Amino acid sequence: MTEITVTDIGALRSSFAGEILTSDDGRRYDEARAVFNAMFDRRPGAIARASCDGDVVAAILVAQSARMPMAVRAGGHSVAGYSTIDDGLLLDLRPMAKIELDASARTVRVGPGVTWGQLDAATQIHGLATTGGRMTTTGVAGFVLGSGSGWLERLHGWACDNLLSARLVTADGRVVTTSESENPELFWGLRGGGGNFGVVTEFELRVHPIGPMIYGGMLLYPREQAPELCRNLRDFSAELPREIAVGCVFLTAPPAPFVPPELHGRPAFAVFAAWFGDPAEGPDALSALREFRTPAVDLLAPIPYQQLQALTDAGNPPGRRNYWHSDLFSDLADETIDALVERANTATSPASVMIVARSGGAVADVPEDATPLSGRTAPWFYHCYGIWTEGEDAQHIGWVRETAASLRPWTVTGMPLNFFTDVDDDRVRSTFGEKKYQRLVALKDRYDPENFFRRNQNVRPSAG
Ligand SMILES: Cc1cc2nc3c(=O)[nH]c(=O)nc-3n(C[C@H](O)[C@H](O)[C@H](O)COP(=O)(O)OP(=O)(O)OC[C@H]3O[C@@H](n4cnc5c(N)ncnc54)[C@H](O)[C@@H]3O)c2cc1C
Structure with a gap:
């Protein structure tokens, strides 16, 4: 692969309807290349802002013929930095932001540039929602393709479990539609297999009656109470x-x-909780959490579902350095809790957080082979997020890695790959498991045998 040239940009301009930005465009170029994780301050040779499927086809074909590397950007929240690139072509899907809701059929067609905040706003007017990110700025596209864990997952499964169909452009520039009945094997691969098989230009998702008011929020305590609160x-x-x-x-x-x-x-x-039944029943449903110890702050209340979705927005702005690791727990034994508390107490940055959440329910209903993802029956998962603006990267990354190592005895494999900054071949293989990994390789051989789409949680084609 080579760097992008003036001739390549000229070729792209002749077939691309959307905007194309280069470093000559100054501030607009800088705004367009910024991603959530400031560890990836990359300078693409050009940023092609796709306006339609035809633009996606054009970008792929020009990049292929010029042998230039390409990154795909939707919401720009990849903590592994997949959605940006030095020197190559950045395909920016944000202008493709249509949302077409069919409220009576309870389905929504979503362009790849849409964020969860935008989608929730469009569906909540009708009291509908699907499992979405716990931050409003996260993109629907990368989220759904990588699994999609959210507040609603115990009720309605991961986001990928709600995918009904998708349209994508493959490495050879073909537009392919996929669903349970059309190209079903490709559809299987898209529900967790990431951006390996093409650029998705439309997602059709199932939506469910939710809100607009729900009951939920947060209870805050001094850290000293964490061991007993975790047990409760x-x-x-x-x-x-x-x-x-x-x-x-x-x-x-x-x-x-x-x-x-x-x-x-x-x-x-902080203990966070939400009740998606009748909001009037919320206080009873969550009373055992609230009444266990008197919180310093009690924010459990009837709130709009969109407010729940935005609960962590303010605490986690873009532009800071992020290094993430996550894993699944088969249970939450006392010794696991003690290890979590001990590691949390050694965090090297005040912005860093450790999150532990309950999964299960509808996530575990989906049969193991129905999607590439495994680990569906694990009831708990944790995220260790190293987040900082000051100090040496090595110190903060070291804290996350040491935390992962000390919690490893209690973990099980299968944590979806969207929650890792470091994703090597071994992790990709072990996350899917060998049998499903080979099924993904067969799909890769069919749709992207030269591994054009490789800035992702990469499934390598057989040809290497
Ligand atoms: C602050 C924050 C909060 C998060 N919260 C959650 C959460 O609650 N639950 C959860 O499950 N995950 C969460 N994540 C992880 C998130 O799901 C992934 O980072 C996901 O990739 C974000 O999607 P995006 O569209 O913003 O990604 P981008 O960074 O735009 O894309 C990442 C990669 O996905 C692939 N991709 C994106 N769009 C397409 C497309 N249209 N076609 C083909 N491939 C594509 C490409 O490989 C691309 O490089 C969070 C991440 C952040 C940073």
Whole structure:
């Protein structure tokens, strides 16, 4: 592969309807190349902002014929930095942001440039939603293709379980439609196999009656109470109705007006919960969490579903350095909780967080072979997010890696790959498991034998 040239950009301009930006475009180029994770400050040779399927075809064909590397960007939230590139072509899908809701059929067609905040806004007017990201700025596209874990997953499965059909452009520039009945093997691969097989230009998703008001929010405590609160959370979750989403966060208390001043900047522990049944029944459904110990802050209340979806937006802005690792737990034993607390207490940055959440329910209903993803029956998962703006990268990355190593004895494989900054071949293989990995390789051989789409959680074609 070679770097992009003036001739390549000229070739692209002749067949591309959307905007094309280069470093000559100054601030607009800089805005367009910025991604969520500031560790990836890349300078693409050109940014092609696709406006339609034809633009996606044109970008792929020009990049292929010029043998130039290409990255695909939707919401730009890849913590592994897949959605940007130095020197090559960045295909930016953000202008393709249509949303067509069929409220009576409970389906929605979504362009690849749409974020979860935009999609929720369009569907919530009709009291509908599907499992979406826990932050409004995350893109629908990368999220769905990589699994899609959200507040609604215990009730309605992962986002990829709600995918009904997709249209994509393959490495040879063909537009292919895929669903359970049309190109079903490709459809199987798209539900967790990431961006390996082409550029998806439309997702059709199932939506469900949700909200617009739900009951939920957060309870905040001093960190010292974390061991007993974690145990209570585990016991509360043993027999959990699907209408409840629950988890906890080890964080540093923000200097927000709703936080008592004595907690500002101090290690804290938050329990988050949502009840998707009748909001009037919410206080009863969550009382065992609220009444266990008196919280310093009690934000459990009837709230709009969109507010729940935005709960962590303010605490996790773009532009900081991020290094992430996650894993699944088969249970939450006392010794696992003690290890979590110990690791959280050694965090090297006040912005870093550890999250533990309950999965299961509808996620576990989907048969193991129905999608490439495994690990569906694991009831708990954790995220260790190293997030910083100051200090040496090595120190903060080291904390995440040491945390992963010390929690490993209690983990099981299968955590979806969207939650890792480091994804090597071994992780891709072991996450899918050898049998399903080989099924993905067969798809890769068929749709992308030269591995043109490789800035992703890469499935390598047999030819290497
Ligand atoms: C702040 C934050 C919060 C998050 N919260 C959650 C969460 O609650 N649940 C969860 O499951 N995940 C979450 N994630 C992880 C998230 O799902 C992934 O980072 C996902 O890739 C984001 O999608 P995107 O469209 O923004 O990605 P992008 O960075 O735009 O794309 C990532 C990669 O996905 C592939 N891709 C994207 N669009 C297409 C397309 N149209 N066709 C083919 N391939 C494509 C490409 O390989 C691309 O490089 C979060 C990430 C961040 C940074």
